[in-house]
Amino acid sequence: MVKKSVSTLPGDLINKEVSRRDFLKTSALIGCGALVASQLDFARGLIARVEAGELTHAEAYELLKAENTLYTVCLNCNTGCGIKVKILDGVAVKIDGNPYNPWTLNPHLPMSEELTKAVKVDGAICPKGQAGHQEAYDPYRVRKVLKRAGKRGEGKWVSVPFTQAISEIVGGGLLFKDVPGEETRQVTGLKEIYVLKDAKVYEDMAKDVAALRKLKKPEEKTKAVADFKTKYAADLDKLIDPEHPDFGPKNNQFVYMWGRKKGGRSDFSKRFYETFGTVNGHGHTTVCQGSLYFASKALSEQYVGNTFKDGQKFYWQADQENAEYILFVGANLFDANYGPSNRTPRITQRLVDGTLKIDVVDPRFSKLASKANRWLPVKPGADAALAMGMVRWIMENKRFDAKYLSNANKAAATADKETTWCNASWLVKLDKDGKPGALLRAHEIGLKDKETRKDKDGKEFEFEYLVAMKDGQPVAFEPDDEKEAVKGELFVTAELKDKEGKPIPVKSSLQLLLETSQEKTIAQYAEICGLEEQVITDVAKEFTSHGKKACVDMHRGPAQHTNGFYNITSLMYLNLLVGNFDWKGGMMAFSAYNTDGTKTDKQPFNMKKLSPKAGKPFGLSIIRHDAKYEESTIFADYPAKRNWWPLSSDVYEEIIPSCADAYPYSIKALFSYMGAPTYALPAGQTNIEALANLERIPLYFTSDIVIGSTSMYADYIFPDLHYLERWEFHGSHPNMPIKVQPIRQPVIAAPVQLVKVFGEEQPISYETVWLALAEQLGLPGFGPNGFGEGQPLGRPDDLYIRMVANIATDGKEPVPDASQAEIDLFMKSRQHLPKSVFDAERWQKIAGAVWPKVVYVLNRGGRFDTQEQGWKDDHVANKYGKYINLYEEKTYKCKDAFTGKHFHGIARYVPICNTLGEEPKAFSNGYDLQMITQRDVRMTKSRTIASQYLTDSMPENSVIIHTSDAGRLGLKTGDQVRISSATNPKGEWNLLNGNKKAMAGKVQVTETIRPGIITFTIGHGHWATGANDVTIDGKVIKGDPRRAAGFNANAAMWIDPHLKNTCMIDKVGGSVSFYDTKVKLERV
């Protein structure tokens, strides 16, 4: 709430009147030129009024000029709304929505609309987007390279020349000899670990390591290691550990991690680290909604030959514009979830009209729940119980789409106008205990032999047919067969015989799902999830009363638990049961215009062909993703020291603690970009402790726009550009029905230092760091001939203009050429940008013939299909169009690295557990409240605290608690309390060097939360990012207390008792546990 103040201070009374003469003078300078063509009639009316003596200053509204307007993409959260930035004297003064971009106007303006018309239309964006320029103009921006001059995290820095920092990182040495205690600490530079460079050796070693991993017997493995050492005797010094060739080359000892990064910047870094030869480039997915991504990946694994692969790291969301019913689970799209400006206008009127009904599953009465038909205040972490209760009711009441589910292959699906199909009818083999294992192959029962086939590159592979039951007889089929339709029986329990006549008991996938759902009664499920049985059946009935126009749309809520993977999969079963994928009003996948030039032959820059031919990195990653414990050379017994991740990647919580544990190996250098794991991860303080470990993380550098809550622990901070100053290709989200590619481009100049890399002057940026490292290391693929003879990659836009050209020329038809008037406007609207940022001549040279198309796209902030192109007949136009797993063979074949047990091929409700599979009962003793978290639309985790418009609107967050709990604890709104847990009994952040920050905040008592649960919004309680004092070059820079206000209670979240330096985790899907911790509140 905004408090208004009254003051009696008289204003400045002198000479403030604008005379008529002044007005006319002003309007002559900045007047009618501001008016766009469509307003001419209106302008004539104005002139008439001026002549009539009715003065107006309308013409002076300088924010309505096409030449003062640039279109780009917001990044104050990952929604990536298109924005229209209004610029005066080179300063971004106002941000609104880009009307060409479907995130901010629904439907949006077609690209064919004139720029002069669009300038008048402002799209709608959220408050974070409105406040974005305040973070560009943050007085706490880092402008020069900072080098640590005290202990890590002590806040003492010196500014150093850019080239010095790069030389030190590459060359190593006694880099911190001036820091007490580090006088003799020798730092290994990147050049000492960029050692394996021979592409052929990479390829050979990778092949041998892959073969070695597949050996089951220990003695075979030992022998293979010995053979490996003999074969590669000349190169053993380039390996991390010759006794463990599966660790890969020393190059892997360079670890690069990122938080928020989109297309373009990801291409830039990938080009570097893949050429450098490290497998250690890891993103942050699991801190957001990893188990949603990786459960969907498992659902989308495709049957290739005889195994499952090529699953997409993605997920589906509802077609909100056409669905009749949506069950939102742990999704609060008015505050987050890709996101407010985009998803809200697609449903608010429909909710009022009653053409869309929604129910909301959330322990909080969220803003979304406040507009819902029903609120289901589920117990956190029990989402799968709700889902399986619904599954059971739907199955037993035959409310599923049997026609959809019985399609065993593509041909059958196509005949039913379905674009997706699943394995509901496929047969699964049972073990001696009747437990499901692998899918039955046709050759196993002598039904149809294996075949040797060739893939599109001519490589041979084995193909095995699968089996469904039809009229009581097994039939062999191929999942992707487009000709011979096979429909299978849905409920099969049978005993087939192998070639020798031995029995093979089988069940169909759907039968297994039915039986799994029947392991508990609906009443038991209701008890587990804390809802009424009647509510579960009512919702199941409602969900199955709208044909394909009903969706279960989920987000972080069910995902960020130790059972996240199974929660998500259980919820996705509901979508499978009605077969709503790709249907209008059903679940959709995202679709984006291609940037790397590999889609059509009209695209001028195929990046695959323009990349250096370096060896493909190999070896275990520091987070052990895409790898099985059992196949490694360090397999001993269960439990493993840390988890292995055969089904997930970008496991954020693993990166820094794994470095600290040197598991599976020790690293030499860490580079982090736009991420604050210390602040954002549950139990983030474990990452602070790990980053302070000079032995295990000997060199740590980062690229950041401020001294952030993680970058403050770095050895070097390279200044980066704010999102208004730089490039990216934001891509899309699954709630966006149309094909798009929003482009982030520089609209203002950056305040950072200019440097020269490869002879090119540029503001220091993330890309500049990679370029300079490449220059010093002599990495191929960068520099004057980076893209081929005479084709330089010496600055960010060398890559990005090529990507824009690819976007402009993707699809059936390229975009039209910009007219000369549009090109003129393009130039005029960028005249405030320095040559180091905008150089039309050079850009035109890069783009070549497609330059006018590049201008056309940049003038509109990206490429967007029209709204009409989103649907075709009863389907969405941009389809997933593939097979979906109900039973997951690949998941089943992976084992839990702590217990050695198989993962479940059919998801189900499993309780919250630590890595050893124990329910955390001891942790709960004495801690009576379960803590969850939430987003407020005004805050993103780390960056929005720098915006005073936002902190002014929301100066602090609070401990949100139910009236009954507050009453029991004697608390009232406004009381200050400390939050503690079994793994953080003091309730504080240990920021090191004697700095501690209490986890304490104000209580807010409400009826809008399930009793027994507390929550808080993320984004407040900073200890860096301008919140604290720092010393640079001996000068103290005072922090801004507004940024330290409120609290972040992540440090109370449980630390896994076995891992000891990491939060609790979902062992299958990778998610961190955000919502499982029990805490207590004490008044302070």
Add this chain to the structure above:
Amino acid sequence: MQKDILLTMQEDLERALLKPAEKRRWAMLIDLRKCVGCHACTIGCVSENKLPPKMAYRPVYEYEQGAYPKISRTFLPRPCMQCDNPPCVKACPVKGPQGATWKETMGDAAGVVRINYAKCIGCGQCVPACPYQARALDEGHFHTEGTPELMKYESMPSFEYFQKNQRIGKNQPVGNARKCHFCVHRLAVGQLPMCITTCIGRAGYFGDENDQESLIAQVKKGAKIQILKKGAGTKPRVYYIANEKLEVLYG
């Protein structure tokens, strides 16, 4: 395919601007059933009008009613009501046709309660006079105050009341009373008020309610309309649609 109502309302606006001022009646309508409490209107307005810290022309208040699990949440944006009977104008000591604040009858701003920053003496008497707390005094603070540097974007001009105000030092509107003005500087060029244009729930309507073709007139006609503090006799030009009785939440 239906248009975004933002475009429909812009077309309504263009039509209305061609009419003589006295034939036109600017009004705002907020459908609280569609307000999702995002505060985009508040911040969009702060940025557009270069408001100082702790000042908002259009705050959004939140109310909660009922007991778990039968509860409701209401988000109530509260701009200046542009009253036809404005108590703030009566409270202002700088009276007359050249006064500091008045209900405009002419030009693009007709119907809006205006402030002339050049005439306002900053006495603050209008502030408590408003029953909706829609007015505040600009005390001359800046958002980047107390940080290492006052940033330039804060002193770039705003365009309130068709003037180019460079708010720096003690320049106007520092020291003046300030309030929502329906963004008349945007209306005049055929753009919607900032709060309406950046409403992600499309809860806000704006236009000439005398124009029966206009969206606002049609929405108003088809719904039960509420106004705030009816008893105050202020005759507001801001209307609400809500499931709740607003008199109960904000009487």
